[in-house]
Amino acid sequence: MSEHAATKLKPADDPAYKLPACLGKFQLPLLGGGLALLLVGLFLAFSVQSNEDVSMPRFGFSAYLTAYLYTLSICLGCLFFVLIQHLVRAGWSVVVRRIAELMMIMIWPMAVLFLPILFAAFQENALFAWTNPDYIAEFVPERAWENKKLFLNPTFFAIRAVVYFTIWCSLSLYFWRGSVLQDETGERAATDRMQLWSGPAVMLFALSVSFAAFDWGMSLAPMWFSTMFGVYFFAGSILAAHCFICVSAFLLQRCGAAKDEITVEHYHDLGKYMFGFIVFWTYIGFSQYLLIWYGAIPEEAEWFYTRQLGSFAGISIALVLLHWLLPFFGTMARTVRRMPAVMALWAVYILIMHFVDLFWVVMPEARVGHHAHVGGALGVIACVLCAVGLLGLVLGLVLRMAASSHVVAVRDPRLRESIAFENF
Amino acid sequence: MSLAIPNGLDNTVERPGERAPLVLGETTYNDITEAVCQVAERPPSKTWVGSFLVAFALLQVLGLLILYLIYTGVGVWGNRSPVFWGWPIVNFVFWVGIGHAGTLISAILYLFRQEWRTSINRAAEAMTIFAVACAGTFPGIHVGRAWLAFWLAPYPSLNLWMWPQFRSPLLWDVFAVSTYGTVSLLFWYMGMVPDLATFRDRSKNPLRRAVYGVLALGWSGSSRHWMRYEKAYAILAALAAPLVLSVHTIVSFDFAVSQVPGWHTTIFPPYFVAGAIFSGFAMVLTLMVPARKMLNLEKLITLRHLDNMCKIILATGSIVGLAYGTEFFIAWYGQVDAEIFAFVNRAFGPYAWAYWIMISCNVISPQLFWFKKCRTTPWIIFVVSIFVNIGMWFERFVIVVTSLARDYLPSAWAYFTPTWVDWGMLIGSFGLFFTLFLLFCRTLPVINMAEVKATLAKEHHMAHGHGEDGEEH
Numbered sequence: 001m002s003e004h005a006a007t008k009l010k011p012a013d014d015p016a017y018k019l020p021a022c023l024g025k026f027q028l029p030l031l032g033g034g035l036a037l038l039l040v041g042l043f044l045a046f047s048v049q050s051n052e053d054v055s056m057p058r059f060g061f062s063a064y065l066t067a068y069l070y071t072l073s074i075c076l077g078c079l080f081f082v083l084i085q086h087l088v089r090a091g092w093s094v095v096v097r098r099i100a101e102l103m104m105i106m107i108w109p110m111a112v113l114f115l116p117i118l119f120a121a122f123q124e125n126a127l128f129a130w131t132n133p134d135y136i137a138e139f140v141p142e143r144a145w146e147n148k149k150l151f152l153n154p155t156f157f158a159i160r161a162v163v164y165f166t167i168w169c170s171l172s173l174y175f176w177r178g179s180v181l182q183d184e185t186g187e188r189a190a191t192d193r194m195q196l197w198s199g200p201a202v203m204l205f206a207l208s209v210s211f212a213a214f215d216w217g218m219s220l221a222p223m224w225f226s227t228m229f230g231v232y233f234f235a236g237s238i239l240a241a242h243c244f245i246c247v248s249a250f251l252l253q254r255c256g257a258a259k260d261e262i263t264v265e266h267y268h269d270l271g272k273y274m275f276g277f278i279v280f281w282t283y284i285g286f287s288q289y290l291l292i293w294y295g296a297i298p299e300e301a302e303w304f305y306t307r308q309l310g311s312f313a314g315i316s317i318a319l320v321l322l323h324w325l326l327p328f329f330g331t332m333a334r335t336v337r338r339m340p341a342v343m344a345l346w347a348v349y350i351l352i353m354h355f356v357d358l359f360w361v362v363m364p365e366a367r368v369g370h371h372a373h374v375g376g377a378l379g380v381i382a383c384v385l386c387a388v389g390l391l392g393l394v395l396g397l398v399l400r401m402a403a404s405s406h407v408v409a410v411r412d413p414r415l416r417e418s419i420a421f422e423n424f
Numbered sequence: 425m426s427l428a429i430p431n432g433l434d435n436t437v438e439r440p441g442e443r444a445p446l447v448l449g450e451t452t453y454n455d456i457t458e459a460v461c462q463v464a465e466r467p468p469s470k471t472w473v474g475s476f477l478v479a480f481a482l483l484q485v486l487g488l489l490i491l492y493l494i495y496t497g498v499g500v501w502g503n504r505s506p507v508f509w510g511w512p513i514v515n516f517v518f519w520v521g522i523g524h525a526g527t528l529i530s531a532i533l534y535l536f537r538q539e540w541r542t543s544i545n546r547a548a549e550a551m552t553i554f555a556v557a558c559a560g561t562f563p564g565i566h567v568g569r570a571w572l573a574f575w576l577a578p579y580p581s582l583n584l585w586m587w588p589q590f591r592s593p594l595l596w597d598v599f600a601v602s603t604y605g606t607v608s609l610l611f612w613y614m615g616m617v618p619d620l621a622t623f624r625d626r627s628k629n630p631l632r633r634a635v636y637g638v639l640a641l642g643w644s645g646s647s648r649h650w651m652r653y654e655k656a657y658a659i660l661a662a663l664a665a666p667l668v669l670s671v672h673t674i675v676s677f678d679f680a681v682s683q684v685p686g687w688h689t690t691i692f693p694p695y696f697v698a699g700a701i702f703s704g705f706a707m708v709l710t711l712m713v714p715a716r717k718m719l720n721l722e723k724l725i726t727l728r729h730l731d732n733m734c735k736i737i738l739a740t741g742s743i744v745g746l747a748y749g750t751e752f753f754i755a756w757y758g759q760v761d762a763e764i765f766a767f768v769n770r771a772f773g774p775y776a777w778a779y780w781i782m783i784s785c786n787v788i789s790p791q792l793f794w795f796k797k798c799r800t801t802p803w804i805i806f807v808v809s810i811f812v813n814i815g816m817w818f819e820r821f822v823i824v825v826t827s828l829a830r831d832y833l834p835s836a837w838a839y840f841t842p843t844w845v846d847w848g849m850l851i852g853s854f855g856l857f858f859t860l861f862l863l864f865c866r867t868l869p870v871i872n873m874a875e876v877k878a879t880l881a882k883e884h885h886m887a888h889g890h891g892e893d894g895e896e897h
Binding site for chain 1: 693
């Protein structure tokens with residue numbers, strides 16, 4: 001395209017590519033505030049121990065796990081976003097790819113933040129019901145447990161976690177370094193190399209993420225199983241990643257960075273993907289529900305049954321209406337997708353719903369007994385504080401990383417194409 | 425024909441920052457028209473006549489066997505207790521799966537702005553419709569009394585005063601497949617209108633001219649026509665995209681809503697969709713690799729197109745492999761005896777041969793496509809695509825037969841053996857498919873000329889644009 005060649009690139013050290021001061025100044029408040037909120041949240045969560053008719057010994061760590069999976073899912077979604085852009089040699093996304101890269105490299109601190117969960121796995125009944133001999137004796141058939149314990153035991157759990165983080169940390173470091181070094185050298189071959197490795201990387205990613213989802217989400221209900229569960233976690237992650245990119249791009253531009261580079265066309269495309277992944281999440285969630293409901297086999301149906309009772313019944317219905325129906329119609333129109341501020345608002349909204357989704361996956365398993373309970377207002381507040389705190393802490397680290405590099409992949413060979421890109 | 429030999433340029437290599445061309449050689453708009461129209465306008469070649477006679481003979485086999493079946497009853501098949509869903513359902517799912525590539529290429533790749541789709545979308549869409557026709561045949565005759573197949577339609581039948589069972593996924597299938605067939609047909613036809621007008625304008629025979637004239641709906645190529653065409657195309661693409669997912673999702677529900685071990689597993693919907701795309705692309709390659717050679721279309725369907733399709737085969741093949749693995753793992757993890765038995769029985773029971781054919785063809789053979797050499801050597805692609813077709817047929821065989829042959833009651837267990845009618849109908853369905861496809865090659869534009877020209881126009885612009893790229897890298 002002729003306009004494509006006419007696009008003038010700014011020099012790599014242009015201030016438009018640097019983290020704007022009005023965002024950078026939030027670094028310390030986010031780090032400090034995030035940590036404080038997380039600690040307060042945890043304190044509250046650990047004080048939610050029991051209720052009149054339900055005992056909830058696992059509430060504290062479950063609240064942390066919800067917050068952890070929430071932040072981690074955004075990081076993993078961003079990692080996948082980067083891998084897939086390289087794999088398909090995408091041109092449109094280059095101007096927003098660095099945002100995803102900044103979040104994906106946060107898998108490193110997330111590996112450290114995993115330690116409390118690892119610790120909990122070694123404690124009796126702190127987080128996972130399968131660490132509780134009483135639970136096993138009462139709810140798990142003896143012969144099944146003979147085999148299941150080969151997989152669900154703290155040592156093997158820890159080994160698997162090490163494997164996942166080794167994969168994710170190596171992948172995120174490789175693609176982060178490739179992109180950041182290219183900022184300095186502008187070497188085209190770097191893009192070729194990343195393209196080459198993105199194929200095997202996607203395979204490793206798929207395998208590790210689905211097993212991580214089995215370990216950290218599905219195994220909370222030790223007898224429950226669903227082959228779709230890994231895909232369900234992935235669907236939420238990739239949706240959250242697109243929302244994160246959209247809202248970050250908007251904030252960057254509001255503060256003056258990448259003003260000429262990220263255009264309405266990129267919001268339009270991000271909007272299409274957000275819409276698409278809302279549908280994908282719904283498709284996966286609905287299929288999983290339909291098949292289990294239709295089969296009505298007790299060991300499978302139990303998981304949904306728990307979520308149809310008490311306070312979780314409302315959340316289940318809310319997910320259908322607010323995680324699917326509302327954003328589905330809300331982000332459908334072309335006009336809406338071409339309004340950056342509106343899309344940023346939708347992105348924030350969907351990120352909130354993504355939290356509700358993970359809350360709905362994790363928290364019902366915090367109880368002992370048949371009726372799941374949200375833990376009252378205190379419980380909900382504690383979970384929200386944990387999630388906001390942990391995310392804030394990680395965002396503080398993102399700003400720290402961003403301050404020492406660029407907010408756009410300044411010398412990516414496809415930058416020009418990305419800036420000139422237009423939707424037909 | 426100036427398009428016969430590709431020039432030396434390797435368009436499978438793409439320097440980051442530039443885009444490799446999708447049309448090779450010093451090709452002009454007129455070259456494209458000539459290259460595509462000659463396929464239908466020249467007298468049929470000996471290869472075409474030979475292939476057509478074989479395909480048409482096989483089609484007769486199918487027709488006669490259907491008559492035999494209707495006259496005698498479904499007992500002519502190998503479907504016996506406990507395997508009541510035998511080859512007819514296997515063939516149905518196999519053909520529906522193949523019918524997925526066309527609409528994926530035309531709708532989903534269009535929404536993803538994948539311009540390489542323009543050279544292959546027409547033939548792939550045609551293939552889709554023919555595959556759906558093959559698929560539709562099997563449930564239609566599997567109902568036993570084929571003359572009452574219309575009872576599948578949702579109306580309160582006058583004989584029984586009953587509606588069909590709306591809670592059955594078999595009924596949802598009727599809706600899904602017929603909707604898919606209709607939308608695919610519309611999409612295919614609508615996309616063809618500008619090219620049909622080209623055929624009309626070039627026809628010298630008045631009869632041909634009249635027929636193409638009617639089909640072209642008075643297309644004049646005015647900008648108003650183009651504007652409406654583009655709009656309609658985008659809307660149809662957006663409508664067709666979810667259909668690509670829904671059809672095989674519902675086919676997977678046929679199995680997964682039941683409680684049969686090996687069928688009832690939640691990953692079925694996305695795994696079936698990936699498998700369908702996998703088999704669809706394999707069939708596109710099976711047809712295109714020889715066709716581009718025989719019809720002299722190598723400058724329009726380039727190695728880059730083959731390369732891209734091979735990558736999709738590799739990706740979807742690996743997704744299918746991951747799903748096989750996940751199913752196996754969860755069967756063990758769930759510790760439900762019947763599930764564990766179903767999967768161990770698949771891999772090591774009496775049908776182990778079928779299971780390992782499936783694994784080698786579907787999971788192992790596409791791994792060759794990690795190597796660029798394999799993705800750009802037509803004969804290797806052809807061989808792998810045949811393997812994938814075989815593997816995907818066996819996948820459905822493994823799912824349908826292994827679970828039913830070993831149900832909850834060991835006293836009912838039996839080994840399924842197909843009859844000669846089963847064999848004949850499977851082979852005959854290929855006759856139907858190839859007859860339709862060969863007729864399509866001779867009568868309709870096999871490549872979307874209008875879209876390829878648009879791609880060419882874009883590339884010419886790019887080529888000019890990049891001359892001014894002053895940035896050093």
